[in-house]
Amino acid sequence: MIDLGKYAATVWLAYGVGLALLAGLIWQTVAANARARRALEEHDKNG
Amino acid sequence: MSIWEYANPTKFMRTTDGLLPWLVAGAAVCCVGGLVWGFLTPQDFRQGSTVKIVFLHVPAAMMAINIWVMMLVASLIWIIRRHHVSALAAKAAAPIGAVMTLIALATGAIWGQPMWGTWWEWDPRLTSFLILFLFYVGYIALWSAVEDPDSAADLTGVLCLVGSVFALLSRYAVLFWNQGLHQGASLSVAPGERMSAVYRYPLYLSMLGFMLLFLALVLIRTRTEIRRRRLAALQAREMRA
Amino acid sequence: MIALLIRDLRLATRAGGGFGLGVAFFLVLSALVPFGIGPDRAALAPVAPGILWVGALLACLLSLDRIFALDHEDGSLDLLATAPLPLEGTVAVKALAHWITTGLPLILAAPVFGVLLQLPPAAMPWLVLSLLLGTPALSMLGAFGAAITVGLRRGGLLLSLLVLPLYIPTLIFGAEVTRRGAEGAAVQTPLVFLAGITLAAAALIPFAAAAALRINLR
Numbered sequence: 001m002i003d004l005g006k007y008a009a010t011v012w013l014a015y016g017v018g019l020a021l022l023a024g025l026i027w028q029t030v031a032a033n034a035r036a037r038r039a040l041e042e043h044d045k046n047g
Numbered sequence: 048m049s050i051w052e053y054a055n056p057t058k059f060m061r062t063t064d065g066l067l068p069w070l071v072a073g074a075a076v077c078c079v080g081g082l083v084w085g086f087l088t089p090q091d092f093r094q095g096s097t098v099k100i101v102f103l104h105v106p107a108a109m110m111a112i113n114i115w116v117m118m119l120v121a122s123l124i125w126i127i128r129r130h131h132v133s134a135l136a137a138k139a140a141a142p143i144g145a146v147m148t149l150i151a152l153a154t155g156a157i158w159g160q161p162m163w164g165t166w167w168e169w170d171p172r173l174t175s176f177l178i179l180f181l182f183y184v185g186y187i188a189l190w191s192a193v194e195d196p197d198s199a200a201d202l203t204g205v206l207c208l209v210g211s212v213f214a215l216l217s218r219y220a221v222l223f224w225n226q227g228l229h230q231g232a233s234l235s236v237a238p239g240e241r242m243s244a245v246y247r248y249p250l251y252l253s254m255l256g257f258m259l260l261f262l263a264l265v266l267i268r269t270r271t272e273i274r275r276r277r278l279a280a281l282q283a284r285e286m287r288a
Numbered sequence: 289m290i291a292l293l294i295r296d297l298r299l300a301t302r303a304g305g306g307f308g309l310g311v312a313f314f315l316v317l318s319a320l321v322p323f324g325i326g327p328d329r330a331a332l333a334p335v336a337p338g339i340l341w342v343g344a345l346l347a348c349l350l351s352l353d354r355i356f357a358l359d360h361e362d363g364s365l366d367l368l369a370t371a372p373l374p375l376e377g378t379v380a381v382k383a384l385a386h387w388i389t390t391g392l393p394l395i396l397a398a399p400v401f402g403v404l405l406q407l408p409p410a411a412m413p414w415l416v417l418s419l420l421l422g423t424p425a426l427s428m429l430g431a432f433g434a435a436i437t438v439g440l441r442r443g444g445l446l447l448s449l450l451v452l453p454l455y456i457p458t459l460i461f462g463a464e465v466t467r468r469g470a471e472g473a474a475v476q477t478p479l480v481f482l483a484g485i486t487l488a489a490a491a492l493i494p495f496a497a498a499a500a501l502r503i504n505l506r
Contacts, residue, residue: 004096007161011096014157015086018103018150025146026264033267036274043278181453185446189436192446201503202436206450209432209496213454216485220457223481224464 056273059132063266070266074259081106081253088245100158102250106257108151111179114144114261118186119211122204132269134200135276137207138190139268143261145183152176171221178217182210196276289373289381296385299358310347310390311397317343318401329406336405337415337466343401344394344419345426345455351390352430353447355382356438356501365438369505375498380490383424383431383497391423407470414469418482422462425486428493429454435497439504457485 085102193199437443
């Protein structure tokens with residue numbers, strides 16, 4: 001494990017918050033895309 | 048209905064379909080590589096281990112500004128050439144830009160806490176980013192408020208133009224208003240002011256990663272918008288039939 | 289153009305036109321601030337320039353949606369759009385009418401509220417001058433926001449969200465003039481910037497606002 005010294009909490013918090021925001025954005029993007037694709041496929045099947 | 052509605056988006060979908068896997072892979076490799084490499088860099092003699100935050104903070108801040116510029120260009124293309132994909136790309140980019148601004152602000156606040164002894168300071172750079180965030184929020188809100196998609200694209204395009212001027216104006220007004228704590232540009236070409244190579248190369252990689260990540264995300268989001276539009280167009284046609 | 293200006297002024301000043309609402313709001317705000325901060329003169333005086341400017345800005349915001357909304361509802365906006373007067377001119381006149389009915393009363397009332405907030409007497413002329421130079425830009429930018437949101441349901445809240453960030457430069461320089469005036473420092477630089485923003489807004493914003501109106505009337 002890499003030693004972060006006295007600022008360990010700060011670094012972990014910054015990476016945690018930053019990566020969480022990124023992950024949320026990516027998840028939302030992929031989920032919305034899948035939803036749109038499914039809706040379109042459903043429509044094609046029925047119509 | 049214009050020809051672009053079907054012809055051009057179809058081509059866009061086909062092109063991006065082949066391109067996306069490469070982009071996603073590139074973004075993943077560069078982002079993970081840059082961040083992990085950055086995380087393993089030695090401690091700075093002054094800032095200690097907090098220097099590692101730079102590998103998230105600077106690329107996010109860079110993208111926050113670049114995405115607004117990209118939206119401006121896309122809006123101009125839409126207003127001048129009436130390219131539907133362009134308008135949708137501007138729409139797709141806005142939430143990414145807002146999140147990037149938020150990451151820059153959040154990591155900056157967390158970094159500022161031990162370095163400057165405060166979470167928030169009304170420093171020109173911080174304030175400008177807060178203002179930029181407000182502009183993103185207004186832009187996104189306008190997109191979701193207008194029902195007719197073409198009017199929404201036009202109105203947000205005009206807002207983006209005016210907003211760009213005022214975002215720039217605010218930047219300089221804020222500079223006049225308060226001189227700050229924030230250090231100057233992180234990447235300077237002038238020798239002597241440069242960051243040491245130990246930090247510079249992982250930072251470049253991380254920036255490249257964020258750039259590719261943005262490209263991948265904006266393409267996926269544009270595809271989502273195109274699919275939604277197509278579905279709405281098909282449904283509207285059935286309603287008429 | 290003059291006829292349109294007079295018509296708008298008449299509409300705004302007759303009963304139900306909302307004339308004076310902005311000033312009343314400004315008064316209430318100025319009266320509320322000491323309750324929040326405390327009656328201490330030493331605490332109020334330093335924040336007074338900022339509070340007065342923010343108050344004027346918010347009061348200005350209140351009546352923005354009326355610039356085009358009423359004309360849009362009864363269809364006279366469509367008539368104005370097809371009238372020989374260019375839509376840019378219409379926008380400019382309407383912004384001017386908004387300034388006369390909202391901005392001017394605010395400027396006249398501001399020194400009184402300045403007294404309420406313990407604004408140093410030295411700052412009074414600078415407060416009035418900065419408002420005089422700055423509020424036309426607020427009306428102009430407001431007309432742009434109103435033009436963008438004119439056709440929307442629940443446009444009012446969105447209007448504030450869109451317009452307030454655009455007000456930031458004006459607010460910064462306007463409050464800076466007043467603050468420097470209170471301290472007896474040189475005010476020329478922010479004053480020139482303030483005037484520059486107003487002139488640029490008056491010259492360029494009508495085109496953007498007219499473009500937004502045309503989109504909304506399509």
